Amino acid sequence: MITHTVIFRLNRPADTGRREQFIGLLQDFGKEPPHGLGPAKVHQDLQLRPEGRSVSEVLMEVRFADAEAFQRYLADPKHQELVSGVLAAECESWLSVQAETT
Known part of the structure; x- marks a missing residue:
């Protein structure tokens, strides 16, 4: 199983x-x-660090049966719409990691 984890840093100020x-x-x-x-x-980040020190505000995890399913996800129009329509407009940055999990 593949777990795709993404952390999002919203545009500043992030109210x-x-x-x-x-x-x-x-x-x-x-x-x-x-x-x-x-x-x-x-x-959602619990905002436990001092004000202004938050690396990101939100984390999302999606699981996939295998690497091929993850590749199909990346190419899927619904995912592409999320990236171009929401993430590009709302996020200063985002980082992802894909890991084999059980």
């Missing part, structure tokens, strides 16, 4: 309303991620 709206969009996308195994997990 509460904007963060909540972004999380809602990710949750909607994650209900049925294309080629994924079940719903995605979306988590």
Whole structure:
């Protein structure tokens, strides 16, 4: 199994309303991620670090049966729409890691 984990840093300033709206969009996308195994997990940063020191605001995890399913996900129009329509507009940056998990 492959777990795709992405952390998102929102455009600054990242106010509460904007963060909540972004999380809602990710949750909607994650209900049925294309080629994924079940719903995605979306988590909000707890903001435990001193003000202004947060690396990111949101984390999303999506699981896939194998690397081929992950590649299909990357090419899927629904994922491409998320990247170009939401992430590009709302995020200063995002980082992902793909790991083999059980």
